[in-house]
Amino acid sequence: MPKHITLAIPHGLGAEEVRRRLDRQTDWALRRLEKENISVAMTDWSQGGRTFTARALGQDVSGNVVVADDSLWLEAKMPWTIGVFAPAIEAVAKHYAARLLAPGGVA
Structure with a gap:
């Protein structure tokens, strides 16, 4: 049976700032995951979100990231x-x- 994870993290930065921070850190995160033999493919932003697929241990994980003005x-x-x-x-x-x-947005 598949496992679902849902996380909601509140913020007060506004959607545009959070997307900017995510974009700034995406390359770093993908390189770090690659070192752990985890491959990730992400779509472009569409309507405040983006989808991803990841492959680890020969298994596929799918999901999405959604940025709202407050979470x-x-x-x-x-x-x-x-x-x-x-x-x-x-x-x-x-x-x-x-x-x-x-504050500072270091990931």
């Missing part, structure tokens, strides 16, 4: 074989989102 949403669907790592994935996502949305 950042991350949704992901993964097979149960990767879903066992969901608590760790959620913790890492929250950590980097908090850093991204903090």
Whole structure:
């Protein structure tokens, strides 16, 4: 049975600033994931969100990132074989989102 992760992280930066910060950090994040043998493909922004697919441990993960004026949403669907790592994935996502949305926006 697939595992779903949904995170909503509030912010007061406005959607445009959050998208700008995400765009600025995307290359860094993709390089870091590649070092861990995780490949990620992302679509362009459309209507305040973008979708992604990732491949890790021979399994596919799909999801989307949605930026609203007051919150950042991350949704992901993964097979149960990767879903066992969901608590760790959620913790890492929250950590980097908090850093991204903090003053200075360092991720």
